Amino acid sequence: MLWELAPELASVVIPERLGQFPTPVESMSRLTAEMGLAAAPLFAKRDDLSSPIYGGNKVRTLEVLLALARAQGAQRVYSTGAYGSNHALAATLHAARIGLSSGALLFPQPVSCTAAENLHALLVAGADVRPLQHWTSLPWAMHRLRAQQGDGAFVMPPGGATAVGALGYVNAALELGEQIQGGELSPPGTVVVAVGSTCTTAGLLVGLWHSVRIGLGFDRMPRVMSVRVTPWPVTSRVRILGLALECGRLLSATCGWPAPTRAELSVALDPRQRYLGWGYGRPTRSGAAAQQRWQRCGGHPLDSTYSAKSAAAAIDAVMEQRHPVLFWSTKSSASLSAWLDRALPADVPQRLREFVAQGRDSA
Ligand SMILES: Cc1ncc(COP(=O)(O)O)c(C=O)c1O
Incomplete structure (x- = not known):
């Protein structure tokens, strides 16, 4: 419209x-x-x-941001947020539909079942997930990622804001x-x-x-x-x-x-x-x-x-x-069962694996 x-x-x-x-x-x-x-x-x-x-809600933001990433010639989009970020998961699942690979810089958050499910799906979907110690390290990590990856990567701020x-x-x-x-x-x-x-x-x-x-x-x-x-x-x-x-x-x-x-x-x-x-x-x-x-x-x-x-x-x-x-x-009600039925890849960092397990136990 x-x-x-x-x-x-x-x-x-x-x-x-x-x-x-x-x-x-x-x-x-x-x-x-x-x-x-x-x-x-x-x-x-x-x-x-x-x-x-x-x-x-993130689908509307991503319709614009993923299009911008493609127009700028990026091959990979990175999102940023907490372990259970809806933005990161939405970005990964929708980016794949238009031929973009994806990754995420994620910082710890309180354990919950929905956050653990999001992270599980994100990891199974093959995103390049890079865990941070704390949210305060995000600005520096974004800067380093941009410097490392150059024009091939489109790095979004939290929530695509x-x-x-x-x-x-x-x-x-x-x-x-x-x-x-x-x-x-x-x-x-x-x-x-x-x-x-x-x-x-x-x-x-x-x-x-x-x-x-x-x-x-x-x-x-x-x-x-x-x-x-x-x-x-x-x-x-x-x-x-x-x-x-x-x-x-x-x-x-x-x-x-x-x-x-x-x-x-x-x-x-x-x-x-x-x-x-x-x-x-x-x-x-x-x-x-x-x-x-x-x-x-x-x-x-x-x-x-x-x-x-x-x-x-x-x-x-x-x-x-x-x-x-x-x-x-604003929170997706789509089923993630197809992702959650699959085991986490073997190379998932231990702290992410623990977060997913704790979330499952808290359900
Ligand atoms: C499900 C959900 N609702 C609402 C919000 C808030 O939206 P925004 O980040 O655009 O303020 C977010 C993102 O943080 C979200 O994931």
Whole structure:
């Protein structure tokens, strides 16, 4: 949609088609009825279904970034993140479809079943995985990797959080605007989304601002409640807005679209700290309660690191706001069983092997 409205963007990048879009929007009416709030709609935007290979929010970012990697002549893409990174797994599985090999620089995180499964699948899929001691060594490791591999490798920051990567979520906001215009849902007053690297939230902010500007589904800017799943300052207001403004300027410079101001985006942005708990990858009580409630009311399964925390915030938002709320479902729900049925390759470093085993035992 974005590339139809702004064909000049083709001079920056022409996205690969990796996902299945538009993703469906579902009403969570059983849940709001159970809460006695039948008049306050809660919708779920099912980006978890963006691909049967591996879905979730990262597919939209990768459609752009993998295309950029290919256009720049790279043969291999490297992602960066925690051991169980969804971005790394999505990048590996989708890169292979367009003839790119892949690798990942990964740092330790708390053990969980889903993180261990992601790492298992990543290793079995043949990514060149390089474990780091700690996340603080990431900038240096990225620098060294770029120097070693030269132009043949395209090294992405965590979450693919660049202005170009965020275009994937500008597009997503326009897709939502079209669904509203088509009568699939009423315009939400609040959009709730997990924020980790800031790429998704930044793109959404810009995309929603443009949807309002062109009258696509929205006549006013919704509040974007970004639920921290990684701590401040990674997910600080300044970082989110900085990336959003950069993305807005990219659209302005390339297509002549007006760019949103910091003040316009800032009033819409509502970062939430309280759902994070003890930190990235650490389950919370409110998240566990949201997971149970969601499933009891016919919703899809939620993971404890991302979607349980954002769903907990979405449920609170419906209760507080009494206006339509949209929960953006970002964790892939594609089955990894074909990967998990295979044994880890013999040369996997011991600490990664241990992480996978501990995750399996914790299930
Ligand atoms: C499943 C899932 N949801 C949400 C996020 C947050 O998105 P972003 O990194 O673009 O802020 C991530 C990435 O960290 C993720 O993997």
